[in-house]
Amino acid sequence: MPTPVHFLCEIEDNVAIIRLNRPDRKNPLTFDSYGELRDWFRDLSSDDTIKAVVFASNGGNFSSGGDVHDIIGPLTKMTMKELLTFTRMTGDLVKAMVHCGTPIIAAIDGVCAGAGAIIAMASDLRIASDRAKTAFLFNRVGLGGCDMGACAILPRIIGQGRAAELLYLGRSMSAAEGHAWGFYNQVVDHDALLDAAIAMAKRIADGPNFANMMTKTMLAQEWSMSIDQAIEAEAQAQAICMQGQDFHRAYHAFVAKEKPVFEGD
DSSP states (O other): OOOOSSSEEEEETTEEEEEOSOGGGTOEEOHHHHHHHHHHHHHHTTOSSOOEEEEOOBTTBSBOEEOIIIIIHHHTTOOHHHHHHHHHHHHHHHHHHHHSSSOEEEEEOSEEETHHHHHHHHSSEEEEETTOEEEOOGGGGTOOSOOTTHHHHHHHHHOHHHHHHHHHHOOEEEHHHHHHHTSOSEEEOGGGHHHHHHHHHHHHHTSOHHHHHHHHHHHHHGGGSOHHHHHHHHHHHHHHHHTSHHHHHHHHHHHTTOOOOOOOO
């Protein structure tokens, strides 16, 4: 994986920790960081060395969304064709996250708004600090809540009525509310946020990584399947996993009363 220019990335024990790097402005996204994140997650699908990703906060905030001066201002001067090119590019970031094959954990501290909230939503798991505030605030800037897949993905996480409330009102969702609604998997003290996210990522990275990829793939694909189609697709996916060496390792470890050591094949 090439070293990114427009966001930070460090890799330790097969876990990549990435974060936006404009903490003085609450980590807004720019045209460049959008595009580079999209390309990084696309490349991740062919990288076997990174087994989990933590999308972390920086300087006490996750992301304030699209930069007012670098993105919002220029958008008001674009043609329809240029605007559609931009909105498709931002949607491609979500697609790349969903299809990268690697579990992503968002570690959300402070402000998580607009496109930042979308990145959190597009992650597989979300851990929040006790001071996290997530807002899908598109309607507060005169736009629809239908941005980067929000109307499709958010209701699947928290339910149609709750998603509608956040998308129509553009209000912030507190840490406690987000946990009660199922948006956050955990809420921890802000000082423990990164450690909790890395611990979860390392637990995933130590697991059967091919099988984890298959789980992530099926979670995405089965949205558009009937129950019968999903059951058949899972039968095929599980049969493939059963041919893997990790399945055999788990069996032999169980027989020997040992903890299995997975190698991702």
